[in-house]
Amino acid sequence: MMNIGIVCYPTYGGSGVVATELGIALAKKGHKVHFISYSQPFRLNQFNENLFYHEVNVNDYPLFEYQPYESVLASKIVDVAIYERLDILHVHYAIPHASVAYMAQQILKSKKIYLPYITTLHGTDITLVGRDPSFEPVIRFSLNESNAITSVSESLMKETLQTFKIDNKIEVIPNFINIEDYMKPHSPCSKKHYAPNGEKILIHVSNFRKVKRVEDVVAVFNATREKVNCKLLLIGDGPERPHIEKLCRESQYHADVISMGRIPNPMDILCLGDLFLLPSETESFGLAALEAMAMKMPVISTNAGGLPEVNINGVTGFTSNVGDVNEMSENAIKLLSDELLLSKFKTNAFEQAKKFDVNIVLPAYEKLYKKVIEKQKIVF
Numbered sequence: 001m002m003n004i005g006i007v008c009y010p011t012y013g014g015s016g017v018v019a020t021e022l023g024i025a026l027a028k029k030g031h032k033v034h035f036i037s038y039s040q041p042f043r044l045n046q047f048n049e050n051l052f053y054h055e056v057n058v059n060d061y062p063l064f065e066y067q068p069y070e071s072v073l074a075s076k077i078v079d080v081a082i083y084e085r086l087d088i089l090h091v092h093y094a095i096p097h098a099s100v101a102y103m104a105q106q107i108l109k110s111k112k113i114y115l116p117y118i119t120t121l122h123g124t125d126i127t128l129v130g131r132d133p134s135f136e137p138v139i140r141f142s143l144n145e146s147n148a149i150t151s152v153s154e155s156l157m158k159e160t161l162q163t164f165k166i167d168n169k170i171e172v173i174p175n176f177i178n179i180e181d182y183m184k185p186h187s188p189c190s191k192k193h194y195a196p197n198g199e200k201i202l203i204h205v206s207n208f209r210k211v212k213r214v215e216d217v218v219a220v221f222n223a224t225r226e227k228v229n230c231k232l233l234l235i236g237d238g239p240e241r242p243h244i245e246k247l248c249r250e251s252q253y254h255a256d257v258i259s260m261g262r263i264p265n266p267m268d269i270l271c272l273g274d275l276f277l278l279p280s281e282t283e284s285f286g287l288a289a290l291e292a293m294a295m296k297m298p299v300i301s302t303n304a305g306g307l308p309e310v311n312i313n314g315v316t317g318f319t320s321n322v323g324d325v326n327e328m329s330e331n332a333i334k335l336l337s338d339e340l341l342l343s344k345f346k347t348n349a350f351e352q353a354k355k356f357d358v359n360i361v362l363p364a365y366e367k368l369y370k371k372v373i374e375k376q377k378i379v380f
Contacts, residue, residue, distance in 0.1 A: 002369055003032045003085055005077065005115075007101065008092040010041040014287045015122035018152070018175050019092040020044050022365065025178070025358045027051045029366075034080055038069070042264075054080050070096050070103075077104035081115050088369050089117040094126065095135060098142035105145075116147035116376040118368065121170070123152070123284025123305070126160050140164045147372045150365075152285040153306030171368065174309070175285045176361035179354050182267060182294035191272045194258065200230040200336045203273040203297070205266050205288045206280075208238030213302075216279035216325050218247050218257075220300065223329035225253045228336045233273070234259045235266055270295040274342065275332060278307070281322050286310045290356055293317075293349035298335055298342070300328050310356075316349040 004026060008019035020043040023033040027050035034052045035041060044053060056076045058067045073096075080086060081104065089104070091097035101117040108115050119142070126139075143149055143166045150173045151157040157170045195201055202221055206212040214234070221232040234244065234257065241259070248257040263269060270276075276292035278301040283289075285306040289299045293310070299317035301307045302324075313319040318331035335342050 001030045001032065002366075002373070003034070003087045004369065005034045005036055005080055005084075005086045005089040006092070007036045007073070007077065007089065007097045008041060010037045010039045010044075014175070014285070015093045015120075016041055017043060017287065018122070019090075019120075021176070021178070021358070022090075022362070023051065024048070025362050026365075029362070032084075034084055034086065036073070036076055036080055038073075052084070070100050073097075074100045074103045074107065077101065078107050081108055082111070082113065086115055087373050089115055090120065090365075090369075091117060092120045093122055094119055094139055094143065096138075098146060099138050102142050102145050114376055116372045118148045118150065118372060119143060119146040120150045120173075121152070121156055121160055121284075123156060123282075126156060126163060126284075136164065140166055144168050147376065148368055150368070153309050155306040155309065156284040159305075173364045173368070174356055174361060175287050175290065176356050176358045177290060177294050177353065179294060179357040182291075182353070185271075194233065194272060195231055197229070199256075200228055200274040201233060201272055202230055202275045202277055202332070203233045203235065203270060203292065204277045205235040205270075205292075206238070206278075208236050208240040208244065210240060211281045212238075212240070213279045213281055213322070214240055214244045215247065216323065216328070217277045218244065218251065219325040220277055220279065220328045220332060221257070222251055222253055223325065224332045224336065225256060227333045230256070230274075230336060232257045233269060235261075235263055235269055237262045266291065267295065270297065273297045275300060275335060276317075277328075277332075278302070278311075279320075279322070279325070279328060280304060280307070283307045289317075290353055294353035296346040296350045298345035298349050300332050300335075310352070312348075312352060315345075316352045317345060 006023045009016045020041040027033045027048045032050050036054045038056045058072050091101045098119040149170045151170050152175045204217045276297045276299045278289050283305040299311045301311050302322045303319040311317045320327040
C-alpha cells in the first residue's frame with residue numbers, strides 16, 4: 001500500500017471533484033491518502049481511516065499586498081512529506097501546484113528525502129490561464145520537471161503539447177465516476193413536481209461562465225419548446241447567471257424554465273432529466289456530460305475539446321459545432337419526439353458511462369504511481 005499526497009483546489013470545479021473522488025477511491029483500496037489544500041474539499045465529507053486532511057493556513061501579514069500562498073503550500077507539503085512519509089505527491093491543476101511541487105521536491109532533496117510528483121492537467125490550467133504569456137515559462141518548466149504528467153483527455157494532451165511544446169511525456173487517464181452511485185435512488189421529489197403534465201425535462205449544469213455558452217442553452221430550449229412540450233432546469237451558479245435569468249424571463253416560455261442554483265448533489269436532479277444540454281465553447285473532458293449519461297440521459301453538446309471522446313455523436317447523443325444552435329435544436333427535437341429513439345439513446349448513454357467507472361480508471365493511476373516510485377528509487 002502507498003502513502004499518497006494529493007494537492008487540489010477544494011471548490012466545486014471539476015479538478016477538485018475528480019481529485020477528491022480519486023483520493024476516496026484510493027483510500028477504500030487501502031492506500032493512505034493525505035489531502036493538502038487551503039480548505040477541506042467539499043466532497044471530502046465521509047470518514048475513512050485512510051483519509052487525512054492537512055489545511056494550508058495563510059496568515060495575513062500587512063507587508064504583503066498578495067499573501068504568499070505558494071510558499072506556505074510548499075512548506076506544508078514538505079511538512080506532510082516528512083512526518084507522514086509520503087511515497088508520492090499528486091498535484092491537480094498546473095497553476096500553481098506543479099511549480100509548488102517542484103519547490104517542495106527540491107527542499108526535501110536537500111534533506112535527503114526524495115518525493116516524486118505527478119501533475120494532472122484538467123483543462124483551464126492549460127486552455128485558459130495557461131495561455132497567459134506571463135505563466136508560460138513557469139508552467140513549461142514545472143511540467144518538464146514533473147516525474148509524470150497525466151491529462152484527462154486526448155484533446156487536452158494534444159493542446160498542451162502544442163501550446164507549451166514540453167519534452168515530457170503526457171499519459172491520458174480520463175476522468176471517472178463511480179457508476180454504482182448513479183444506480184441508486186436519488187431524488188427526494190418526483191418528476192411530476194417539475195413536469196406535472198408529462199413534459200420532457202431538459203437539464204443544464206455548469207458554473208455559468210461565458211465559456212459554457214448558457215445563452216445557447218436557452219436558445220436551444222426555446223426552439224425545442226416550440227415543437228415539444230418540455231421544461232428546462234438550470235443548475236449551478238456563476239457570473240453569467242443573472243444575465244441568463246433575465247434572458248429567460250424575457251422569453252415567451254419563461255414559465256417553463258426553473259433556475260435552481262447550486263445543488264450539492266446534482267444526481268438528485270439529474271435522475272429526473274430526459275436530455276442534457278452542454279453547448280460549451282471548450283471542455284477539456286466534459287465531466288457534467290458523463291454524469292448525465294450515467295443517469296441515462298443523452299447529451300446534446302458541442303464537438304469542442306474532449307467532448308467527442310465522451311459523447312459519441314449519433315450514439316449517446318449528438319455533437320455540433322460551437323454556436324450551431326439550429327442543429328442542436330433539431331437534434332433535441334428529433335430525440336424528444338421519438339420515444340423509441342430516446343430510449344435507445346438513454347441505454348447507449350449509460351453503457352458509454354460505464355466505460356469510465358472508477359474501477360476501470362483507478363488501476364491506471366495506481367500503475368503510474370508504482371512506476372514513478374520505482375523509477376525514483378532507481379535514480380536515487
